[in-house]
Amino acid sequence: MSNKAQATGLLDSVIALVKTDLAPLASAIDQQGVYPADFLHKLGALGGFGATAPAELDGSGLGLATQNDIITQVGQECGSTAFLVWCQTACVGYLLHTSNLTARTRYLRAVASGEKLSGTGMSNAVKHLAGIERIHLNARRDGDDYIVTGSLPWVSNVGEEHLAMVAAAVEDGGYVMLVVHGNAEGVSLHPCPEFAGLEGTQTLNIRLKNARIDAGDVLAHPDQFNHYLSRIKPGFVLSQTGMGFGVIQASLKTIRESNAATAHVNQYLDDQGDDLSHALQQLHEQAHTLAAQADVGRAAVLDVLKLRAATSELTLRAANSAILHAGAKGFLMRHPAQRRLREAVFVAIVTPALKHLRKEIAALEADHLQTEAA
Ligand SMILES: Cc1cc2nc3c(=O)[nH]c(=O)nc-3n(C[C@H](O)[C@H](O)[C@H](O)COP(=O)(O)OP(=O)(O)OC[C@H]3O[C@@H](n4cnc5c(N)ncnc54)[C@H](O)[C@@H]3O)c2cc1C
Structure with missing residues (x-):
């Protein structure tokens, strides 16, 4: 089977599991603090944390782009759980790149298969x-x-x-x-x-x-x-974009649904669905390109930080626009638009937060300017 077909098959099984096992829990996760341990174990058993691990280490070897797409699928239903999937996959990345074979042997299979959960x-x-x-x-x-x-x-x-x-x-x-x-x-x-x-x-x-x-x-x-840090950081930061992409896609859905009834007035809002969707597509393409480079340790850190910052900005805009499109309905606790707004803020405050990214980007750009001037 080609890699593409394998990735599509894996994503299809993730989408099915998200629908049956996560979607019904999303409100309880948010409002009652339910921790979705069973879902995480099942996702791990499907291969949902192991896309970056090679086949000889029981992963699928499909790479970071596929791992990111898995996080996006989870994030479309629940941003909190997408963050948990990110935590688990970040740990897979740490174990893959350690030169301590004892640690890798002790934990990689267990963490990549979701048998052992890790923060x-x-x-x-x-x-x-x-x-x-x-x-x-x-x-x-x-x-x-x-x-x-x-x-x-x-x-x-x-x-x-x-x-x-x-x-x-x-x-x-x-x-x-x-x-x-x-x-x-x-x-x-x-x-x-x-x-x-x-x-x-x-x-x-x-x-x-x-x-x-x-x-x-x-x-x-x-x-x-x-x-070690320079090897793991691009993957760590890049795979957080998956959380943002999930929240953006879910926000676009709310915008489409709201427009079915109230497009006549929603058209006056700043961030329209088509513009957001186009911006998302561009970020997603960049994420795929950088993920392939990160897989082989070649992603430029400045590009990764800029993409992560742009993702936070777009996530905030999309979630904000979605609740404005939904109006009072979106302000009800039972409507996901208000939850997504809080999840979007989290995307922009979890480390590296938007302010942190802008600080690091400014420092790296100042370094580049100095190097060019020298
Ligand atoms: C729900 C949730 C889940 C999280 N999960 C994780 C997780 O799994 N793993 C993890 O590692 N983190 C986690 N975090 C932390 C998160 O990633 C951020 O690091 C955290 O939100 C703090 O960021 P901040 O923007 O508030 O800090 P900032 O505002 O960027 O930094 C404030 C820091 O500066 C210090 N400070 C204040 N004044 C000064 C001064 N004058 N000089 C020097 N220092 C000063 C403060 O003590 C503070 O430490 C989580 C946070 C939340 C809310």
């Missing part, structure tokens, strides 16, 4: 490295093990039986990236204050107190960290 607690480190905030986890090396202390305020897709992949500053310099077990000694999980959305993402505060992480659970030691 990624990398916002703090990514923001820290962009000069936005101080690092929250500190590690002391003990042989090839690390003893880690500190706390991450919010990490999604975690629990006692879950993993979390995090980074810490090392006492004698540099950073280490590690796999943490939710039920390990020295690790505790605490609820967060109530969120305005994304309540069903099992987002918890992780505290580590002298938690020993054994050498087999180290994803990158300090001398490997910079190279």
Whole structure:
């Protein structure tokens, strides 16, 4: 079977599962904070997290573009669950690119198949490295093990039986990236204050107190960290566009449905369905091109950051326009337009947030200008 046919077959099964197992839960996920664990396990069993893993590691090898399209399909029904799928697939990316074969062997198959669920607690480190905030986890090396202390305020897709992949500053310099077990000694999980959305993402505060992480659970030691981060970051950032694309497609649906009755007045709104749809198509094409480059470690980080920023902007515009098209109906709690507006805001505030992206883009462009001038 060709790759294209295989990707279409996989996407068709994802679409069918989303319809039967996720769509009926979307409101409960949003309003009652239901965590869709069963759906995640089933999606994993279908191959919904393993598109970037090669066949010899039990993945489909279809690549990041297909993984992104899976996240988009999930995001059309539920932005929270699309974020959970992103968390899981980001962890697959970390495990694929670690040079620690023990960690890869221990976890890759289990995470890619959805048997083991995993969060990624990398916002703090990514923001820290962009000069936005101080690092929250500190590690002391003990042989090839690390003893880690500190706390991450919010990490999604975690629990006692879950993993979390995090980074810490090392006492004698540099950073280490590690796999943490939710039920390990020295690790505790605490609820967060109530969120305005994304309540069903099992987002918890992780505290580590002298938690020993054994050498087999180290994803990158300090001398490997910079190279490792530059390898995983494009995939990490690019696959977040899938969440945005899902919310945009769902918003376009609301716009179409609303226009069936109220096009005569909706035509005066700023962001019309055709314009949004055209902009989405352009971003989607760019995402596919960059995803193919990211698969082989060749995506230019500036292009990735710009695409991610443009996706946040379009997601906000589309969700905003959708609720304006729907009018008072869209303001009802039972209508998805109000939920999508909150999901769209999340796309623009989850790390790298829109403001963070603009900061990094400005810094990289200033560097390029300086290099050209020199
Ligand atoms: C529902 C939800 C789920 C999330 N899930 C995850 C997850 O799975 N994994 C994860 O890693 N993160 C997660 N996050 C975190 C998210 O990615 C962002 O990092 C988080 O929302 C914080 O971003 P911010 O824009 O508020 O921070 P910013 O506003 O960008 O940064 C504020 C930071 O600057 C610091 N600060 C304030 N003043 C100063 C000063 N004068 N000098 C220096 N520093 C200062 C603050 O302490 C704060 O840390 C989640 C957040 C939410 C809401």
